[in-house]
Amino acid sequence: MTPTTTPARSILEDLRGDRSERPPRDIETAAGLRATLDAELLAIRSVPARTSPLVISASDVTHHGDAVDITHATSGRLRGALIGQLIRLVAVGHEIIDPFDDALRAWRLDSPSPTLIAAYADLDANGRARLATDVAAHAASLRRALADVPSAWAVRTAVRARVPLAGGVVVLHDVVDLVVGSYCDASSSTVLLDVTTSPIGRSATSLLGFHAFVHCLRTSVVPLRVAIFSTATGELISRDVDETWLELAANDVLDVARRA
Amino acid sequence: MSATTLTIQRVSPDAIARVIDDAPLEPFGLTDAHRRALAARLGAITTDHHRRLDSWLVERGGRVAARFAWSPLAARRLLGSGGFRRALRGRAASIRDGVRDEIEDLLARAASGRAHRGSLGDWLAHRHPAELALVQASAVEWARILAETGATVTGDWTVASADAYYDVERARTTLRARRDLLVLDGEVVVRVRAGGPTPSAGPGLRADLAAAAFAHPDGRAPRRYVGIWPDAGVILAVDGTLANVRAGTRDLVRATIALHRQGELRAA
Incomplete structure (x- = not known):
């Protein structure tokens, strides 16, 4: 795990690293992980039989018991959703003039969850003003970190995964804010970046592991690196992905399945 | 049989x-x-x-x-495929630029009165720049999927x-x-x-x-x-x-x- 404060140049540039130092892509590990996990999940989930699949997402592997996380607060979720939209706009070179207005317009067009729509509608004028100020501050941190994303880079945003396991008994759901690189490259080049508007918590390792694991199962290729950036603190934590770490992430998934 | x-x-x-x-x-x-x-x-x-x-x-x-309505998701296939075609043919420097050009062409059609009511161009013409950027991001996402798929095809x-x-x-x-x-x-x-x-x-x-x-x-x-x-x-x-x-x-x-x-x- 490599923690740093916001670097002078784009964090994406740092995360992509030196092309010549990238290892060859690993297309062997995913099949083994999947086979092991499928067998274990089938053993866990066979009794009692469920009619609908068990859906496991990042929040399931990062929140244990009654641990409180400020991202769960409605205002935090709203802020996170709006910053998520700004990431998408920045990635296509949109010049952000008014962060809150831009984020709000994009968010409204992007079929937001009814819960968050209701939460926003319930905010009074002061609440909306506070949210706008909050979003502007986080947007400034985001823009400093991402800088200008070159149009030639293979950048994808809000990358969704819905990976069925054990014949569909369990489904892994995930959304990664930003993915750079392609799983088709001969060398390992895919970098996953999660952006949080909260300080980075103790569960970051599990979260990053889950992102890497789901991406690996979805593409059958081990990603190069996975990172989390906090717009609240400017902290960036990155980690190179290896087989051992993916096995730990698989164990996290199994733990959730056992508890369910 | x-x-x-x-x-x-x-x-x-x-x-x-x-x-x-x-x-x-x-x-x-x-x-x-x-x-x-x-x-x-x-x-x-x-x-x-x-x-x-x-x-x-x-x-x-x-x-x-349900009745069809344009959205970033509904528009992404048309714009993403078009933008990717432009990039493949060298008419745009990148997929991102290709998608942007697709959107700009449709906006130009709408501005000159050539877009039908209810068409994608008409819908885009009524969008704020931030909304257009989201539409572009969604289409770029689609185009990148096509590009990754194409990259794995041998023929x-x-x-x-x-x-x-x-x-x-x-x-x-x-x-x-x-x-x-x-x-x-x-x-x-x-x-x-x-x-x-x-x-x-x-x-x-x-x-x-x-x-x-x-x-x-x-x-x-x-x-x-x-x-x-x-x-x-x-x-x-x-x-x-x-x-x-x-x-x-x-x-x-x-x-x-x-x-x-x-x-x-x-x-x-």
């Missing part, structure tokens, strides 16, 4: 190439008798308007979707410029075969889908296969129809066999009957 088949693979850098390479060499060919039989079956299901049948209708069991491929259509004679019906990448001049057709495959994904692919066979001037079915669900990391494929084309045609007819019954219920 031989059984229908459905090939299932996990997405990986070489899986798509493998699925394409393994496609049967001699696909099934429709005759005029098949076309006449389809026209008779669909013509017998009366309609007071022109209807369009596709895999989406089959996958929904003939249920009509010649192109981005489909349009879906394939077949007007069924005297039945006021058009069949539509959705297609995203055409490999080896359309001998293999690739579709990219969002989310995960549902139990009706196989019938949907067979419906596309049948519609594509009818749309071909010589009635020639694609050797294989490939569906890719990148979110789930799953590839499904159906071969251009007699059994699969028949099953696809039968499901299209069944969906039409279900559609007709819904219309009767609404009218009652």
Whole structure:
């Protein structure tokens, strides 16, 4: 795990690293992980039989018991959703003039969850003003970190995964804010970046592991690196992905399945 | 009659190439008798308007979707494919620029009064710059999926410029075969889908296969129809066999009957 404060140049540039130092892509590990996990999940989930699949997402592997996380607060979720939209706009070179207005317009067009729509509608004028100020501050941190994303880079945003396991008994759901690189490259080049508007918590390792694991199962290729950036603190934590770490992430998934 | 088949693979850098390479060499060919039989079956299901049948209708069991409205998700296929084509042809420096150019062309059409009401250009013309950027991001996402898919294909491929259509004679019906990448001049057709495959994904692919066979001037079915669900990391494929084309045609007819019954219920 490599923690740093916001670097002078784009964090994406740092995360992509030196092309010549990238290892060859690993297309062997995913099949083994999947086979092991499928067998274990089938053993866990066979009794009692469920009619609908068990859906496991990042929040399931990062929140244990009654641990409180400020991202769960409605205002935090709203802020996170709006910053998520700004990431998408920045990635296509949109010049952000008014962060809150831009984020709000994009968010409204992007079929937001009814819960968050209701939460926003319930905010009074002061609440909306506070949210706008909050979003502007986080947007400034985001823009400093991402800088200008070159149009030639293979950048994808809000990358969704819905990976069925054990014949569909369990489904892994995930959304990664930003993915750079392609799983088709001969060398390992895919970098996953999660952006949080909260300080980075103790569960970051599990979260990053889950992102890497789901991406690996979805593409059958081990990603190069996975990172989390906090717009609240400017902290960036990155980690190179290896087989051992993916096995730990698989164990996290199994733990959730056992508890369910 | 031989059984229908459905090939299932996990997405990986070489899986798509493998699925394409393994496609049967001699696909099934429709005759005029098949076309006449389809026209008779669909013509017998009366309609007071022109209807369009596709895999989406089959996958929904003939249920009509809610009224169409443009959204970033609805626009991404058209804009993403167009932007990617521009980049491939060297008319844009990157996919991102290609998609931006697609949007700007549509905006220019709308500004000059050439966009129909309700068209994509008309919808885009009423969007704020931030909303346009979101539409662009969504389309770029689509285009990158196509690019990654294309990068794994070993044979010649192109981005489909349009879906394939077949007007069924005297039945006021058009069949539509959705297609995203055409490999080896359309001998293999690739579709990219969002989310995960549902139990009706196989019938949907067979419906596309049948519609594509009818749309071909010589009635020639694609050797294989490939569906890719990148979110789930799953590839499904159906071969251009007699059994699969028949099953696809039968499901299209069944969906039409279900559609007709819904219309009767609404009218009652």
